[in-house]
Amino acid sequence: MQRLGHSIRWIGPIGLMKLKNLIVIFIVCFCTGIHSTMAQQRDYRKDSLQFKIYTRLYVNKTLELDSVVVKKIFCDFCSAEQRKALEEEAYRRSLMESRSWKYKKTGEHRLALYIRLSKLDFKALNNKDE
Numbered sequence: 001m002q003r004l005g006h007s008i009r010w011i012g013p014i015g016l017m018k019l020k021n022l023i024v025i026f027i028v029c030f031c032t033g034i035h036s037t038m039a040q041q042r043d044y045r046k047d048s049l050q051f052k053i054y055t056r057l058y059v060n061k062t063l064e065l066d067s068v069v070v071k072k073i074f075c076d077f078c079s080a081e082q083r084k085a086l087e088e089e090a091y092r093r094s095l096m097e098s099r100s101w102k103y104k105k106t107g108e109h110r111l112a113l114y115i116r117l118s119k120l121d122f123k124a125l126n127n128k129d130e
Contacts, residue, residue, distance in 0.1 A: 050116045051075055053090040057098050057109040068094045082125045089115055 052074045058066040070087045078086065090113050103109045 047120075048116050048118045049122055050114055051086055053086060053113045053115060055090055055094040055111045055113060057094060057103055057111065059098075059103060059106050059109065061106050063104055063106065065095075065098050068098065070094075079126055082122065085125045086115060 054071040056069045056071055058069075060066040068091055070090050073083055073086050073090070075083065075086065093113055093115070094111055097103070097111060097113075
């Protein structure tokens with residue numbers, strides 16, 4: 001009698017047809033799980049806003065951070081207080097990003113930052129002084 005491999009031994013009692021059905025069920029469950037996680041990732045659009053901000057880092061010859069400049073904030077409907085808050089957050093994130101190994105070369109480095117805020121928090125930035 002010929003020896004069967006470990007993976008083939010358990011197919012005999014289950015049957016080939018049942019095995020095909022199990023594989024199809026597994027694939028359907030896996031794809032459904034992927035679809036549900038993708039749907040959850042798209043939910044941020046309902047209750048938050050995303051802003052794109054360009055910043056520049058300048059690194060001097062001794063490989064130290066020379067300056068950080070916020071160049072452009074893409075927001076057509078922002079008030080002055082909201083723009084200032086976005087600029088401060090972009091500056092803070094640029095400083096954190098400047099510690100990365102990518103920016104350890106001398107010269108100018110351009111960054112594109114995406115900042116996501118909830119709509120309620122963004123609206124509350126106008127009423128910060130009150």
